[in-house]
Amino acid sequence: MDAEDVEQLLRDQRARRAGRDELSRAHPEFAQVSPRAGELDEAALADLAGRDPDAALRLVTALGRAFDPALRTAARALAARLPVGPPRTGVPDRSGSRRVVTRRDPTGADLDLDATLAARGAEPHWRAEHLHTRSWRATGRACVLLVDASGSVAGDELAAAVLTAAALAQRMRPGDELAVAAFWSTAVLLQPLSAQPRPEVVVDRLFDLAGGGTTDLDLALRTAAEQLARTRTAARDVLLLSDGMPTDSPDPRPAAAALARAGTRLHVLTLSADPESVANCAALAAAGGGRSAPLHSPSQAPSAVRTLLD
Template identity: 75%
Template structure:
Protein backbone atom coordinates (compact mmCIF):
# COMPACT_ATOMS: atom_id res chain seq x y z
CA UNK A 1 0.00 0.00 0.00
CA UNK A 2 1.26 3.47 -0.89
CA UNK A 3 -0.24 6.16 1.34
CA UNK A 4 2.55 8.58 2.24
CA UNK A 5 1.65 11.80 0.33
CA UNK A 6 5.19 12.27 -0.98
CA UNK A 7 5.34 8.67 -2.20
CA UNK A 8 1.94 9.01 -3.85
CA UNK A 9 3.05 12.15 -5.69
CA UNK A 10 6.26 10.46 -6.82
CA UNK A 11 4.38 7.39 -8.03
CA UNK A 12 1.96 9.56 -10.00
CA UNK A 13 4.89 11.38 -11.60
CA UNK A 14 6.66 8.12 -12.43
CA UNK A 15 3.56 6.49 -13.94
CA UNK A 16 1.82 9.54 -15.35
CA UNK A 17 -0.86 8.98 -17.95
CA UNK A 18 0.05 9.79 -21.53
CA UNK A 19 -0.92 13.23 -22.81
CA UNK A 20 -2.78 13.68 -26.08
CA UNK A 21 -2.39 16.38 -28.72
CA UNK A 22 -5.35 18.29 -30.17
CA UNK A 23 -4.98 16.32 -33.37
CA UNK A 24 -5.10 13.03 -31.48
CA UNK A 25 -8.12 14.16 -29.46
CA UNK A 26 -9.91 15.32 -32.59
CA UNK A 27 -9.32 12.00 -34.34
CA UNK A 28 -10.26 9.84 -31.36
CA UNK A 29 -13.35 11.73 -30.20
CA UNK A 30 -15.97 12.96 -32.70
CA UNK A 31 -17.29 15.55 -30.23
CA UNK A 32 -13.97 17.15 -29.36
CA UNK A 33 -13.93 19.91 -32.00
CA UNK A 34 -17.42 21.05 -31.01
CA UNK A 35 -16.51 21.55 -27.35
CA UNK A 36 -12.97 22.87 -27.94
CA UNK A 37 -13.03 25.10 -31.04
CA UNK A 38 -9.68 26.74 -30.25
CA UNK A 39 -6.49 25.79 -28.46
CA UNK A 40 -6.82 26.18 -24.70
CA UNK A 41 -10.58 26.60 -24.87
CA UNK A 42 -13.39 24.45 -23.54
CA UNK A 43 -16.88 25.65 -24.37
CA UNK A 44 -18.93 24.87 -21.25
CA UNK A 45 -22.18 25.66 -23.07
CA UNK A 46 -21.30 23.18 -25.82
CA UNK A 47 -20.49 20.55 -23.19
CA UNK A 48 -23.85 21.19 -21.50
CA UNK A 49 -25.65 20.91 -24.84
CA UNK A 50 -23.86 17.64 -25.59
CA UNK A 51 -24.69 16.35 -22.10
CA UNK A 52 -28.37 17.06 -22.67
CA UNK A 53 -28.29 14.92 -25.83
CA UNK A 54 -25.83 12.24 -24.76
CA UNK A 55 -24.45 12.46 -21.21
CA UNK A 56 -21.99 9.62 -21.76
CA UNK A 57 -20.52 11.34 -24.81
CA UNK A 58 -20.05 14.52 -22.78
CA UNK A 59 -18.33 12.58 -20.01
CA UNK A 60 -16.02 10.86 -22.50
CA UNK A 61 -14.94 14.09 -24.15
CA UNK A 62 -14.19 15.64 -20.75
CA UNK A 63 -12.19 12.58 -19.72
CA UNK A 64 -10.21 12.77 -22.96
CA UNK A 65 -9.62 16.53 -22.71
CA UNK A 66 -8.49 16.11 -19.10
CA UNK A 67 -5.35 14.44 -20.48
CA UNK A 68 -4.55 16.96 -23.19
CA UNK A 69 -1.03 18.29 -23.75
CA UNK A 70 -2.54 21.78 -23.68
CA UNK A 71 -2.40 22.78 -19.97
CA UNK A 72 -5.22 25.32 -20.26
CA UNK A 73 -7.55 22.80 -21.89
CA UNK A 74 -6.51 20.12 -19.43
CA UNK A 75 -7.24 22.37 -16.45
CA UNK A 76 -10.60 23.50 -17.86
CA UNK A 77 -11.73 19.92 -18.50
CA UNK A 78 -10.73 18.80 -15.01
CA UNK A 79 -12.43 21.76 -13.38
CA UNK A 80 -15.66 21.04 -15.24
CA UNK A 81 -15.44 17.32 -14.48
CA UNK A 82 -15.11 18.11 -10.76
CA UNK A 83 -18.41 20.00 -10.74
CA UNK A 84 -20.49 17.93 -13.11
CA UNK A 85 -24.22 18.57 -12.62
CA UNK A 86 -25.61 15.46 -10.96
CA UNK A 87 -29.06 16.64 -9.97
CA UNK A 88 -30.06 16.19 -6.34
CA UNK A 89 -28.71 12.87 -5.08
CA UNK A 90 -30.48 13.21 -1.74
CA UNK A 91 -34.06 13.45 -2.99
CA UNK A 92 -36.29 11.43 -0.69
CA UNK A 93 -33.42 10.53 1.64
CA UNK A 94 -33.86 11.37 5.29
CA UNK A 95 -31.00 13.24 6.92
CA UNK A 96 -28.79 11.23 9.24
CA UNK A 97 -28.21 12.95 12.60
CA UNK A 98 -24.80 14.59 12.83
CA UNK A 99 -24.20 13.64 16.46
CA UNK A 100 -22.08 11.14 18.37
CA UNK A 101 -22.96 8.16 20.51
CA UNK A 102 -21.17 6.22 23.23
CA UNK A 103 -19.84 2.86 22.04
CA UNK A 104 -17.61 0.06 23.29
CA UNK A 105 -14.39 -0.43 21.33
CA UNK A 106 -11.62 -3.01 21.48
CA UNK A 107 -8.85 -0.46 21.67
CA UNK A 108 -7.30 1.86 24.27
CA UNK A 109 -8.54 5.12 22.76
CA UNK A 110 -11.75 5.46 24.75
CA UNK A 111 -12.14 7.65 27.79
CA UNK A 112 -13.19 4.88 30.22
CA UNK A 113 -12.59 1.16 30.59
CA UNK A 114 -15.65 -0.97 29.88
CA UNK A 115 -15.12 -3.47 32.71
CA UNK A 116 -17.90 -5.87 31.72
CA UNK A 117 -16.71 -6.12 28.13
CA UNK A 118 -13.07 -6.43 29.22
CA UNK A 119 -13.82 -9.26 31.67
CA UNK A 120 -15.96 -11.02 29.08
CA UNK A 121 -13.13 -10.80 26.55
CA UNK A 122 -10.66 -12.33 29.01
CA UNK A 123 -13.00 -15.17 29.86
CA UNK A 124 -11.14 -18.06 31.45
CA UNK A 125 -7.71 -17.08 30.15
CA UNK A 126 -5.14 -17.07 32.99
CA UNK A 127 -3.30 -13.93 31.88
CA UNK A 128 -4.32 -10.51 30.71
CA UNK A 129 -3.59 -9.51 27.11
CA UNK A 130 -3.89 -6.15 25.40
CA UNK A 131 -6.61 -7.58 23.16
CA UNK A 132 -8.84 -8.03 26.22
CA UNK A 133 -9.07 -4.30 26.89
CA UNK A 134 -12.35 -2.69 25.87
CA UNK A 135 -13.07 0.99 26.40
CA UNK A 136 -16.03 3.30 26.10
CA UNK A 137 -15.81 6.38 23.94
CA UNK A 138 -17.73 8.68 21.66
CA UNK A 139 -18.14 7.71 18.04
CA UNK A 140 -19.53 9.94 15.32
CA UNK A 141 -22.74 8.72 13.72
CA UNK A 142 -21.46 10.09 10.42
CA UNK A 143 -20.62 7.90 7.46
CA UNK A 144 -17.17 6.96 6.17
CA UNK A 145 -17.18 6.22 2.43
CA UNK A 146 -14.16 4.75 0.68
CA UNK A 147 -14.09 4.48 -3.11
CA UNK A 148 -11.86 1.70 -4.49
CA UNK A 149 -11.03 2.36 -8.15
CA UNK A 150 -9.80 -0.55 -10.25
CA UNK A 151 -6.93 0.92 -12.28
CA UNK A 152 -5.56 -2.38 -13.52
CA UNK A 153 -6.52 -1.69 -17.12
CA UNK A 154 -6.09 1.52 -19.03
CA UNK A 155 -7.75 4.18 -16.86
CA UNK A 156 -9.23 6.18 -19.70
CA UNK A 157 -12.45 6.90 -21.55
CA UNK A 158 -15.51 5.39 -19.89
CA UNK A 159 -13.52 3.95 -16.97
CA UNK A 160 -12.00 7.33 -16.10
CA UNK A 161 -15.32 9.13 -16.57
CA UNK A 162 -17.07 6.59 -14.33
CA UNK A 163 -14.46 7.00 -11.60
CA UNK A 164 -14.62 10.80 -11.70
CA UNK A 165 -18.41 10.90 -11.73
CA UNK A 166 -18.66 8.36 -8.89
CA UNK A 167 -16.26 10.42 -6.77
CA UNK A 168 -18.29 13.55 -7.55
CA UNK A 169 -21.52 11.79 -6.61
CA UNK A 170 -20.04 10.72 -3.29
CA UNK A 171 -18.81 14.24 -2.55
CA UNK A 172 -22.31 15.57 -3.13
CA UNK A 173 -23.60 13.11 -0.53
CA UNK A 174 -21.26 14.34 2.21
CA UNK A 175 -23.03 15.60 5.31
CA UNK A 176 -21.59 16.94 8.56
CA UNK A 177 -19.56 14.17 10.18
CA UNK A 178 -19.08 12.23 6.91
CA UNK A 179 -15.71 11.29 5.43
CA UNK A 180 -14.63 10.30 1.92
CA UNK A 181 -11.47 8.52 0.80
CA UNK A 182 -10.29 7.22 -2.59
CA UNK A 183 -7.88 4.35 -3.28
CA UNK A 184 -6.74 3.26 -6.74
CA UNK A 185 -5.36 -0.23 -7.21
CA UNK A 186 -3.78 -2.59 -9.69
CA UNK A 187 -0.78 -4.65 -8.52
CA UNK A 188 -0.34 -1.77 -6.03
CA UNK A 189 -2.85 0.03 -3.85
CA UNK A 190 -2.43 3.81 -3.80
CA UNK A 191 -4.27 6.11 -1.41
CA UNK A 192 -5.23 9.02 -3.65
CA UNK A 193 -7.21 10.68 -0.87
CA UNK A 194 -7.16 9.55 2.78
CA UNK A 195 -10.52 9.58 4.55
CA UNK A 196 -11.39 13.22 5.05
CA UNK A 197 -14.39 15.46 5.58
CA UNK A 198 -13.02 17.94 3.02
CA UNK A 199 -15.73 18.23 0.32
CA UNK A 200 -13.31 19.24 -2.45
CA UNK A 201 -13.07 16.70 -5.24
CA UNK A 202 -10.59 18.52 -7.49
CA UNK A 203 -7.55 16.78 -6.00
CA UNK A 204 -9.15 13.39 -6.61
CA UNK A 205 -10.02 14.34 -10.20
CA UNK A 206 -6.45 15.51 -10.82
CA UNK A 207 -4.99 12.32 -9.44
CA UNK A 208 -7.38 10.05 -11.30
CA UNK A 209 -6.63 11.89 -14.53
CA UNK A 210 -2.88 11.65 -13.93
CA UNK A 211 -2.99 7.94 -13.14
CA UNK A 212 -1.91 5.55 -15.87
CA UNK A 213 -2.57 2.31 -13.99
CA UNK A 214 -2.26 -0.94 -15.88
CA UNK A 215 -0.81 -4.30 -14.97
CA UNK A 216 -2.47 -7.00 -12.92
CA UNK A 217 -5.46 -6.83 -10.58
CA UNK A 218 -4.77 -7.54 -6.91
CA UNK A 219 -8.27 -7.36 -5.47
CA UNK A 220 -7.21 -8.95 -2.20
CA UNK A 221 -4.66 -6.18 -1.61
CA UNK A 222 -7.26 -3.56 -2.52
CA UNK A 223 -9.81 -4.87 -0.04
CA UNK A 224 -7.29 -5.20 2.78
CA UNK A 225 -6.14 -1.65 2.09
CA UNK A 226 -9.76 -0.52 2.27
CA UNK A 227 -10.21 -2.31 5.59
CA UNK A 228 -7.12 -0.62 7.01
CA UNK A 229 -8.34 2.79 5.86
CA UNK A 230 -11.90 2.60 7.17
CA UNK A 231 -10.78 0.99 10.44
CA UNK A 232 -9.17 4.32 11.33
CA UNK A 233 -12.45 6.19 11.03
CA UNK A 234 -14.55 7.06 14.07
CA UNK A 235 -17.71 7.02 11.95
CA UNK A 236 -20.32 4.50 13.02
CA UNK A 237 -21.38 3.79 9.42
CA UNK A 238 -18.53 2.65 7.17
CA UNK A 239 -19.10 1.87 3.51
CA UNK A 240 -16.63 0.67 0.86
CA UNK A 241 -17.57 1.04 -2.81
CA UNK A 242 -15.55 -1.08 -5.23
CA UNK A 243 -15.52 0.20 -8.83
CA UNK A 244 -14.36 -2.82 -10.81
CA UNK A 245 -15.25 -5.77 -13.02
CA UNK A 246 -14.58 -7.91 -9.95
CA UNK A 247 -12.06 -10.18 -11.68
CA UNK A 248 -8.75 -10.71 -9.90
CA UNK A 249 -5.80 -11.61 -12.11
CA UNK A 250 -3.12 -11.79 -9.43
CA UNK A 251 -4.19 -12.23 -5.84
CA UNK A 252 -5.39 -14.78 -3.31
CA UNK A 253 -9.13 -15.33 -3.18
CA UNK A 254 -10.53 -11.81 -2.63
CA UNK A 255 -13.74 -13.18 -1.10
CA UNK A 256 -11.92 -13.80 2.19
CA UNK A 257 -10.72 -10.19 2.22
CA UNK A 258 -14.26 -9.02 1.45
CA UNK A 259 -15.55 -11.04 4.40
CA UNK A 260 -12.93 -9.51 6.69
CA UNK A 261 -14.47 -6.06 6.18
CA UNK A 262 -17.36 -7.16 8.38
CA UNK A 263 -14.96 -7.33 11.31
CA UNK A 264 -14.01 -3.65 10.95
CA UNK A 265 -17.07 -3.34 10.78
CA UNK A 266 -17.73 -2.06 7.26
CA UNK A 267 -19.92 -2.97 4.34
CA UNK A 268 -18.71 -3.64 0.79
CA UNK A 269 -20.75 -2.62 -2.24
CA UNK A 270 -19.67 -3.25 -5.83
CA UNK A 271 -20.19 -0.96 -8.80
CA UNK A 272 -19.91 -3.50 -11.61
CA UNK A 273 -18.20 -2.11 -14.70
CA UNK A 274 -18.84 -5.14 -16.90
CA UNK A 275 -22.03 -6.91 -17.91
CA UNK A 276 -20.07 -10.09 -18.65
CA UNK A 277 -21.58 -13.07 -16.81
CA UNK A 278 -18.32 -14.09 -15.13
CA UNK A 279 -17.68 -10.52 -14.01
CA UNK A 280 -21.18 -10.07 -12.61
CA UNK A 281 -20.94 -13.39 -10.76
CA UNK A 282 -17.63 -12.33 -9.22
CA UNK A 283 -19.02 -8.91 -8.24
CA UNK A 284 -22.05 -10.54 -6.63
CA UNK A 285 -19.84 -12.92 -4.63
CA UNK A 286 -17.69 -10.07 -3.34
CA UNK A 287 -20.69 -7.95 -2.36
CA UNK A 288 -22.37 -10.88 -0.65
CA UNK A 289 -19.23 -11.68 1.34
CA UNK A 290 -18.91 -8.01 2.30
CA UNK A 291 -22.52 -7.67 3.40
CA UNK A 292 -23.38 -5.25 0.60
CA UNK A 293 -25.02 -5.13 -2.80
CA UNK A 294 -24.14 -4.82 -6.49
CA UNK A 295 -25.18 -2.03 -8.83
CA UNK A 296 -24.38 -2.06 -12.57
CA UNK A 297 -22.25 0.81 -13.82
CA UNK A 298 -21.91 -0.04 -17.50
CA UNK A 299 -22.06 3.60 -18.60
CA UNK A 300 -20.52 6.57 -16.78
CA UNK A 301 -23.86 8.38 -16.58
CA UNK A 302 -25.22 5.57 -14.39
CA UNK A 303 -22.87 6.53 -11.55
CA UNK A 304 -25.11 8.94 -9.58
CA UNK A 305 -28.08 6.55 -9.66
CA UNK A 306 -25.87 3.60 -8.74
CA UNK A 307 -24.48 5.47 -5.73
CA UNK A 308 -28.00 6.41 -4.62
CA UNK A 309 -29.13 2.81 -5.02
CA UNK A 310 -26.30 1.44 -2.88
CA UNK A 311 -26.10 4.09 -0.17
CA UNK A 312 -29.72 5.19 0.02
Protein backbone atom coordinates in the same frame (compact mmCIF):
# COMPACT_ATOMS: atom_id res chain seq x y z
CA MET B 1 2.94 4.87 0.75
CA ASP B 2 3.18 8.47 1.98
CA ALA B 3 2.12 11.61 0.10
CA GLU B 4 5.55 12.15 -1.48
CA ASP B 5 5.63 8.55 -2.70
CA VAL B 6 2.19 8.98 -4.26
CA GLU B 7 3.25 12.13 -6.08
CA GLN B 8 6.41 10.44 -7.34
CA LEU B 9 4.47 7.41 -8.57
CA LEU B 10 2.02 9.64 -10.43
CA ARG B 11 4.90 11.53 -12.04
CA ASP B 12 6.63 8.30 -13.03
CA GLN B 13 3.59 6.76 -14.69
CA ARG B 14 1.77 9.85 -15.91
CA ALA B 15 -0.94 9.00 -18.40
CA ARG B 16 -0.34 9.74 -22.07
CA ARG B 17 -1.52 13.13 -23.36
CA ALA B 18 -3.62 13.58 -26.50
CA GLY B 19 -3.28 16.28 -29.16
CA ARG B 20 -6.13 18.14 -30.85
CA ASP B 21 -5.97 16.00 -33.99
CA GLU B 22 -6.29 12.80 -31.97
CA LEU B 23 -9.12 14.23 -29.88
CA SER B 24 -10.94 15.38 -33.00
CA ARG B 25 -10.73 11.94 -34.59
CA ALA B 26 -11.95 10.19 -31.44
CA HIS B 27 -14.75 12.62 -30.56
CA PRO B 28 -16.96 14.07 -33.34
CA GLU B 29 -18.14 16.95 -31.12
CA PHE B 30 -14.63 18.05 -30.15
CA ALA B 31 -14.50 21.04 -32.52
CA GLN B 32 -17.77 22.44 -31.14
CA VAL B 33 -16.72 22.00 -27.52
CA SER B 34 -13.17 23.29 -28.06
CA PRO B 35 -13.21 25.53 -31.15
CA ARG B 36 -9.77 26.98 -30.40
CA ALA B 37 -6.68 25.96 -28.45
CA GLY B 38 -7.14 26.48 -24.72
CA GLU B 39 -10.90 26.97 -24.99
CA LEU B 40 -13.67 24.83 -23.52
CA ASP B 41 -17.20 25.91 -24.47
CA GLU B 42 -19.33 24.79 -21.54
CA ALA B 43 -22.56 25.69 -23.35
CA ALA B 44 -21.66 23.40 -26.24
CA LEU B 45 -20.73 20.67 -23.79
CA ALA B 46 -24.04 21.11 -21.95
CA ASP B 47 -25.87 20.82 -25.27
CA LEU B 48 -24.02 17.57 -25.99
CA ALA B 49 -24.80 16.29 -22.50
CA GLY B 50 -28.49 16.91 -23.12
CA ARG B 51 -28.34 14.79 -26.26
CA ASP B 52 -25.83 12.14 -25.24
CA PRO B 53 -24.62 12.32 -21.63
CA ASP B 54 -22.15 9.47 -22.02
CA ALA B 55 -20.53 11.09 -25.06
CA ALA B 56 -20.19 14.33 -23.09
CA LEU B 57 -18.60 12.54 -20.14
CA ARG B 58 -16.18 10.67 -22.39
CA LEU B 59 -15.20 13.94 -24.05
CA VAL B 60 -14.63 15.75 -20.74
CA THR B 61 -12.39 12.95 -19.50
CA ALA B 62 -10.49 12.90 -22.80
CA LEU B 63 -9.96 16.67 -22.56
CA GLY B 64 -8.61 16.15 -19.06
CA ARG B 65 -5.65 14.40 -20.70
CA ALA B 66 -5.11 16.90 -23.52
CA PHE B 67 -1.65 18.19 -24.43
CA ASP B 68 -3.10 21.71 -24.31
CA PRO B 69 -2.52 22.76 -20.67
CA ALA B 70 -5.29 25.38 -20.59
CA LEU B 71 -7.83 22.97 -22.04
CA ARG B 72 -6.66 20.20 -19.73
CA THR B 73 -6.99 22.43 -16.66
CA ALA B 74 -10.45 23.65 -17.66
CA ALA B 75 -11.70 20.10 -18.29
CA ARG B 76 -10.40 18.85 -14.96
CA ALA B 77 -11.94 21.75 -13.07
CA LEU B 78 -15.26 21.04 -14.76
CA ALA B 79 -15.04 17.31 -14.02
CA ALA B 80 -14.55 18.00 -10.31
CA ARG B 81 -17.81 19.94 -10.14
CA LEU B 82 -20.05 18.01 -12.51
CA PRO B 83 -23.65 18.09 -11.23
CA VAL B 84 -24.42 14.57 -10.05
CA GLY B 85 -27.57 14.96 -8.00
CA PRO B 86 -28.57 15.90 -4.45
CA PRO B 87 -26.76 15.05 -1.20
CA ARG B 88 -27.60 11.75 0.41
CA THR B 89 -31.07 11.41 1.85
CA GLY B 90 -32.21 11.33 5.46
CA VAL B 91 -32.25 13.81 8.30
CA PRO B 92 -28.73 14.92 9.24
CA ASP B 93 -27.64 14.66 12.84
CA ARG B 94 -26.49 17.69 14.75
CA SER B 95 -22.91 18.50 13.91
CA GLY B 96 -20.48 17.06 16.44
CA SER B 97 -23.03 14.80 18.12
CA ARG B 98 -22.21 11.24 19.12
CA ARG B 99 -24.33 8.25 20.00
CA VAL B 100 -23.97 4.72 21.32
CA VAL B 101 -24.05 2.18 18.51
CA THR B 102 -24.26 -1.61 18.62
CA ARG B 103 -22.12 -3.23 15.95
CA ARG B 104 -20.76 -6.63 15.01
CA ASP B 105 -17.34 -5.43 16.09
CA PRO B 106 -14.96 -6.93 18.70
CA THR B 107 -13.26 -3.55 19.24
CA GLY B 108 -16.21 -1.89 20.99
CA ALA B 109 -16.09 -0.73 24.59
CA ASP B 110 -18.89 -2.90 26.04
CA LEU B 111 -20.42 -6.25 25.19
CA ASP B 112 -24.02 -6.08 23.97
CA LEU B 113 -25.18 -9.39 25.42
CA ASP B 114 -28.68 -9.30 23.94
CA ALA B 115 -27.41 -8.64 20.42
CA THR B 116 -24.67 -11.26 20.81
CA LEU B 117 -27.10 -13.95 21.97
CA ALA B 118 -29.54 -13.04 19.20
CA ALA B 119 -26.76 -13.35 16.62
CA ARG B 120 -25.83 -16.80 17.90
CA GLY B 121 -29.43 -17.97 17.87
CA ALA B 122 -29.66 -21.75 17.98
CA GLU B 123 -26.15 -22.39 16.71
CA PRO B 124 -24.34 -24.89 18.97
CA HIS B 125 -20.94 -23.17 18.86
CA TRP B 126 -19.78 -19.61 19.30
CA ARG B 127 -18.22 -17.86 16.32
CA ALA B 128 -16.41 -14.52 16.14
CA GLU B 129 -19.16 -12.93 14.06
CA HIS B 130 -21.66 -13.51 16.89
CA LEU B 131 -19.90 -10.91 19.04
CA HIS B 132 -21.66 -7.53 19.19
CA THR B 133 -20.35 -4.60 21.21
CA ARG B 134 -21.46 -1.08 22.08
CA SER B 135 -19.35 2.02 21.72
CA TRP B 136 -19.67 5.74 21.18
CA ARG B 137 -19.62 6.66 17.52
CA ALA B 138 -19.61 9.98 15.77
CA THR B 139 -22.61 10.47 13.54
CA GLY B 140 -22.13 10.39 9.81
CA ARG B 141 -20.74 7.92 7.30
CA ALA B 142 -17.20 7.05 6.30
CA CYS B 143 -16.79 5.78 2.76
CA VAL B 144 -13.75 4.49 0.89
CA LEU B 145 -13.90 4.44 -2.91
CA LEU B 146 -11.64 1.81 -4.47
CA VAL B 147 -10.92 2.34 -8.18
CA ASP B 148 -9.64 -0.65 -10.15
CA ALA B 149 -6.78 0.82 -12.21
CA SER B 150 -5.45 -2.43 -13.61
CA GLY B 151 -5.08 -2.51 -17.37
CA SER B 152 -5.58 0.94 -18.85
CA VAL B 153 -7.46 3.65 -16.98
CA ALA B 154 -9.15 5.46 -19.84
CA GLY B 155 -12.42 5.94 -21.67
CA ASP B 156 -15.53 4.77 -19.87
CA GLU B 157 -13.57 3.42 -16.89
CA LEU B 158 -11.91 6.78 -16.25
CA ALA B 159 -15.16 8.68 -16.77
CA ALA B 160 -16.97 6.36 -14.36
CA ALA B 161 -14.24 6.73 -11.73
CA VAL B 162 -14.22 10.53 -11.98
CA LEU B 163 -18.00 10.77 -11.82
CA THR B 164 -18.27 8.31 -8.93
CA ALA B 165 -15.69 10.24 -6.91
CA ALA B 166 -17.52 13.49 -7.66
CA ALA B 167 -20.85 11.93 -6.69
CA LEU B 168 -19.49 10.72 -3.36
CA ALA B 169 -17.90 14.08 -2.55
CA GLN B 170 -21.07 16.00 -3.40
CA ARG B 171 -23.24 13.64 -1.31
CA MET B 172 -21.29 14.36 1.87
CA ARG B 173 -22.96 15.89 4.91
CA PRO B 174 -21.42 17.20 8.14
CA GLY B 175 -19.80 14.28 9.94
CA ASP B 176 -19.16 12.26 6.78
CA GLU B 177 -15.68 11.18 5.70
CA LEU B 178 -14.33 10.07 2.32
CA ALA B 179 -11.19 8.34 1.08
CA VAL B 180 -10.27 7.38 -2.49
CA ALA B 181 -7.69 4.77 -3.49
CA ALA B 182 -6.66 3.31 -6.83
CA PHE B 183 -5.22 -0.16 -7.10
CA TRP B 184 -3.71 -2.69 -9.46
CA SER B 185 -0.74 -4.78 -8.23
CA THR B 186 -0.20 -1.95 -5.75
CA ALA B 187 -2.56 0.43 -3.96
CA VAL B 188 -2.28 4.22 -4.13
CA LEU B 189 -4.15 6.43 -1.70
CA LEU B 190 -5.35 9.38 -3.78
CA GLN B 191 -7.28 10.95 -0.90
CA PRO B 192 -6.75 9.84 2.71
CA LEU B 193 -9.89 9.51 4.81
CA SER B 194 -11.05 13.04 5.55
CA ALA B 195 -14.14 15.01 6.49
CA GLN B 196 -12.99 17.66 4.01
CA PRO B 197 -11.87 15.79 0.89
CA ARG B 198 -10.60 17.78 -2.07
CA PRO B 199 -12.43 16.54 -5.18
CA GLU B 200 -10.20 18.59 -7.46
CA VAL B 201 -7.10 16.79 -6.14
CA VAL B 202 -8.74 13.38 -6.51
CA VAL B 203 -9.82 14.19 -10.07
CA ASP B 204 -6.34 15.45 -10.96
CA ARG B 205 -4.76 12.27 -9.67
CA LEU B 206 -7.26 10.03 -11.44
CA PHE B 207 -6.53 11.81 -14.71
CA ASP B 208 -2.78 11.44 -14.18
CA LEU B 209 -3.03 7.75 -13.34
CA ALA B 210 -1.96 5.44 -16.15
CA GLY B 211 -2.59 2.28 -14.14
CA GLY B 212 -1.67 -1.09 -15.56
CA GLY B 213 -0.47 -4.43 -14.37
CA THR B 214 -2.43 -7.05 -12.53
CA THR B 215 -5.39 -6.82 -10.15
CA ASP B 216 -4.92 -7.37 -6.42
CA LEU B 217 -8.41 -7.11 -4.95
CA ASP B 218 -7.27 -8.48 -1.59
CA LEU B 219 -4.76 -5.63 -1.25
CA ALA B 220 -7.42 -3.10 -2.20
CA LEU B 221 -9.81 -4.30 0.50
CA ARG B 222 -7.08 -4.37 3.13
CA THR B 223 -6.16 -0.80 2.17
CA ALA B 224 -9.77 0.25 2.72
CA ALA B 225 -9.82 -1.51 6.09
CA GLU B 226 -6.71 0.39 7.17
CA GLN B 227 -8.37 3.70 6.34
CA LEU B 228 -11.61 2.83 8.11
CA ALA B 229 -9.77 1.70 11.23
CA ARG B 230 -9.18 5.42 11.87
CA THR B 231 -12.83 6.48 11.89
CA ARG B 232 -15.42 6.60 14.64
CA THR B 233 -18.39 7.27 12.38
CA ALA B 234 -21.62 5.37 12.91
CA ALA B 235 -21.71 3.95 9.38
CA ARG B 236 -18.85 2.67 7.24
CA ASP B 237 -18.92 1.65 3.59
CA VAL B 238 -16.47 0.56 0.94
CA LEU B 239 -17.45 1.17 -2.68
CA LEU B 240 -15.44 -0.95 -5.10
CA LEU B 241 -15.35 0.04 -8.78
CA SER B 242 -14.11 -3.06 -10.61
CA ASP B 243 -14.78 -5.94 -12.95
CA GLY B 244 -14.23 -8.24 -9.97
CA MET B 245 -11.58 -10.35 -11.69
CA PRO B 246 -8.52 -10.82 -9.41
CA THR B 247 -5.53 -11.65 -11.61
CA ASP B 248 -2.83 -11.44 -8.95
CA SER B 249 -4.52 -11.81 -5.61
CA PRO B 250 -5.47 -14.30 -2.93
CA ASP B 251 -9.18 -15.00 -2.79
CA PRO B 252 -10.53 -11.55 -1.83
CA ARG B 253 -13.65 -12.89 -0.13
CA PRO B 254 -11.97 -13.39 3.29
CA ALA B 255 -10.88 -9.73 3.21
CA ALA B 256 -14.45 -8.78 2.30
CA ALA B 257 -15.79 -10.86 5.18
CA ALA B 258 -13.30 -9.21 7.53
CA LEU B 259 -14.73 -5.83 6.57
CA ALA B 260 -18.23 -7.07 7.37
CA ARG B 261 -17.11 -8.42 10.75
CA ALA B 262 -15.72 -4.97 11.55
CA GLY B 263 -19.08 -3.37 10.80
CA THR B 264 -18.30 -2.17 7.27
CA ARG B 265 -20.45 -2.87 4.22
CA LEU B 266 -18.74 -3.64 0.92
CA HIS B 267 -20.62 -2.60 -2.21
CA VAL B 268 -19.42 -3.32 -5.73
CA LEU B 269 -20.07 -1.32 -8.89
CA THR B 270 -19.64 -3.88 -11.65
CA LEU B 271 -17.87 -2.49 -14.72
CA SER B 272 -18.35 -5.55 -16.93
CA ALA B 273 -21.42 -7.37 -18.19
CA ASP B 274 -19.46 -10.61 -18.54
CA PRO B 275 -21.33 -13.31 -16.55
CA GLU B 276 -18.21 -14.40 -14.66
CA SER B 277 -17.45 -10.82 -13.72
CA VAL B 278 -21.01 -10.19 -12.58
CA ALA B 279 -20.95 -13.37 -10.48
CA ASN B 280 -17.60 -12.49 -8.91
CA CYS B 281 -18.77 -9.00 -7.99
CA ALA B 282 -22.01 -10.32 -6.50
CA ALA B 283 -20.11 -12.91 -4.44
CA LEU B 284 -17.65 -10.30 -3.20
CA ALA B 285 -20.45 -7.93 -2.18
CA ALA B 286 -22.31 -10.75 -0.43
CA ALA B 287 -19.18 -11.70 1.53
CA GLY B 288 -18.83 -8.06 2.54
CA GLY B 289 -22.43 -7.69 3.66
CA GLY B 290 -23.30 -5.29 0.85
CA ARG B 291 -24.78 -5.22 -2.63
CA SER B 292 -23.59 -5.03 -6.21
CA ALA B 293 -24.95 -2.92 -9.06
CA PRO B 294 -24.04 -2.62 -12.74
CA LEU B 295 -22.09 0.39 -13.99
CA HIS B 296 -21.82 -0.13 -17.72
CA SER B 297 -21.80 3.52 -18.77
CA PRO B 298 -20.41 6.62 -17.03
CA SER B 299 -23.77 8.38 -16.76
CA GLN B 300 -25.06 5.55 -14.56
CA ALA B 301 -22.58 6.40 -11.79
CA PRO B 302 -24.65 8.86 -9.71
CA SER B 303 -27.78 6.69 -9.71
CA ALA B 304 -25.72 3.56 -8.97
CA VAL B 305 -24.12 5.28 -5.98
CA ARG B 306 -27.54 6.30 -4.68
CA THR B 307 -28.88 2.77 -5.19
CA LEU B 308 -26.12 1.23 -3.10
CA LEU B 309 -25.63 3.82 -0.38
CA ASP B 310 -29.06 5.36 0.28
